[in-house]
Amino acid sequence: MGTAVGSWRGATLAWVLVLLVGAGALENGLARTPTMGWLHWERFLCSTDCAREPLSCISEHLFMQMADLMVSDGWKDVGYEYVCIDDCWMSLTRDDQDRLQPDPERFPSGIRKLADYVHSKGLKLGIYGDVGNKTCAGFPGSYGYYDLDAQTFADWGVDLLKFDGCNYGTQDQLAEGYRNMSLALNKTGRSIVYSCEWPLYMRPMQKPNYTEIKHYCNHWRNFADIYDAWNSVKNTLEWTALHQDSIVDVAGPGGWNDPDMLVIGNFGLSWDQQLTQMALWAIMAAPLLMSNDLRHISPQAKWLLQNKDVIAINQDPLGKQGYRITKENNFELWERPLSGGAYAVAVLNRQEIGGPQIFSFSTSFIGNGLACNPACSIQQILPTSEDWGLHNWVSFLNIEVNPTGTVLLKVVVIGETPDEKPVMNINKKLSPDIL
Numbered sequence: 114m115g116t117a118v119g120s121w122r123g124a125t126l127a128w129v130l131v132l133l134v135g136a137g138a139l140e141n142g143l144a145r146t147p148t149m150g151w152l153h154w155e156r157f158l159c160s161t162d163c164a165r166e167p168l169s170c171i172s173e174h175l176f177m178q179m180a181d182l183m184v185s186d187g188w189k190d191v192g193y194e195y196v197c198i199d200d201c202w203m204s205l206t207r208d209d210q211d212r213l214q215p216d217p218e219r220f221p222s223g224i225r226k227l228a229d230y231v232h233s234k235g236l237k238l239g240i241y242g243d244v245g246n247k248t249c250a251g252f253p254g255s256y257g258y259y260d261l262d263a264q265t266f267a268d269w270g271v272d273l274l275k276f277d278g279c280n281y282g283t284q285d286q287l288a289e290g291y292r293n294m295s296l297a298l299n300k301t302g303r304s305i306v307y308s309c310e311w312p313l314y315m316r317p318m319q320k321p322n323y324t325e326i327k328h329y330c331n332h333w334r335n336f337a338d339i340y341d342a343w344n345s346v347k348n349t350l351e352w353t354a355l356h357q358d359s360i361v362d363v364a365g366p367g368g369w370n371d372p373d374m375l376v377i378g379n380f381g382l383s384w385d386q387q388l389t390q391m392a393l394w395a396i397m398a399a400p401l402l403m404s405n406d407l408r409h410i411s412p413q414a415k416w417l418l419q420n421k422d423v424i425a426i427n428q429d430p431l432g433k434q435g436y437r438i439t440k441e442n443n444f445e446l447w448e449r450p451l452s453g454g455a456y457a458v459a460v461l462n463r464q465e466i467g468g469p470q471i472f473s474f475s476t477s478f479i480g481n482g483l484a485c486n487p488a489c490s491i492q493q494i495l496p497t498s499e500d501w502g503l504h505n506w507v508s509f510l511n512i513e514v515n516p517t518g519t520v521l522l523k524v525v526v527i528g529e530t531p532d533e534k535p536v537m538n539i540n541k542k543l544s545p546d547i548l
């Protein structure tokens with residue numbers, strides 16, 4: 114009798130919860146601001162030969178080193194928290210109880226121990242799985258094992274699951290798989306951020322239903338894998354701008370569009386292109402998952418990735434994603450509404466020939482004319498921190514931007530109070546210093 118009443122109460126509670134969460138984001142209390150951390154894929158790929166590549170193979174050693182550095186080199190202090198394993202951590206077979214298991218040579222201590230280690234540093238551990246029969250690199254997929262795999266991850270103390278969509282079968286199986294894994298994670302009772310690639314795999318056949326995706330996932334990839342190349346960053350931005358009408362409004366606390374990893378600190382992007390990636394990932398309210406080698410990273414790249422003013426824009430509590438306002442000649446003007454009526458503004462120069470170019474625009478372009486009405490203070494955040502002083506709604510800004518680079522600003526509206534008489538700084542010609 115006691116059990117029957119208990120399970121009836123449980124069922125009622127479950128229904129109340131379903132009704133409460135019915136319309137919004139995945140309400141697991143996580144990812145209230147975009148997730149920050151480190152993810153191995155873009156930099157370390159599927160390197161499994163530890164005899165040949167001892168320093169870069171996918172092994173517990175690599176993740177322990179990254180966890181150490183995240184603490185000792187200030188990454189954790191500025192908000193990077195999740196140390197995430199991508200594909201290629203698994204053994205090619207499940208164990209005798211059908212559970213996933215790590216490769217015994219590369220992860221001899223097991224994932225539970227690795228999670229304990231990462232937690233002892235005050236960080237969190239992310240892991241990778243796949244909705245289909247096999248992962249993209251050919252390791253065991255979770256199809257048919259969603260509950261078991263979610264429970265295994267929870268038992269190990271995992272805090273984030275990146276769930277890929279390779280080898281998924283039909284579109285219905287893809288959708289069912291993403292939904293079922295979300296429910297399975299919730300059932301474990303452990304707080305696990307759920308990072309999906311659902312819309313990316315759906316798009317070629319179907320238009321994603323973002324309201325539904327947000328209901329099940331904390332973030333979701335929409336577009337192709339990022340590479341350490343300007344073309345890749347540029348294409349990701351262009352895709353996002355072209356689809357902004359359907360993806361921007363859905364983002365918010367608990368659920369984010371994921372344009373993929375930050376590749377800053379690697380080989381392929383010029384300094385200006387790295388500035389562009391950081392600035393625009395802040396505008397897009399993107400998860401900041403670095404994929405680089407924290408053991409070998411230039412002071413410049415570290416400065417950029419740890420820039421508190423950019424991170425504050427990315428993590429702004431209002432949680433609104435930014436968008437492209439205009440594209441003129443080779444310039445793009447983006448803005449993101451921030452809390453307190455402020456705006457982040459990015460001016461990107463897409464021209465890949467010649468030198469720095471000047472883009473001129475009126476402050477009335479920003480925030481539908483409200484950002485500088487009646488007045489505002491403007492701070493340049495990137496390429497360097499500079500105070501641009503006070504402006505008003507008729508100010509004209511002439512901003513010099515390097516080829517493929519970006520100037521990032523924060524515009525804070527100033528109200529009209531009797532003792533607050535702004536001294537205007539109109540028609541200022543600005544030449545940002547380059548580091």
Ligand code: GAL
Nearest residue numbers: 154199200248249250277338
């Ligand atoms: C891709 C995924 C990448 C990476 C890779 C691993 O499909 O988009 O981010 O996880 O699989 O095999």
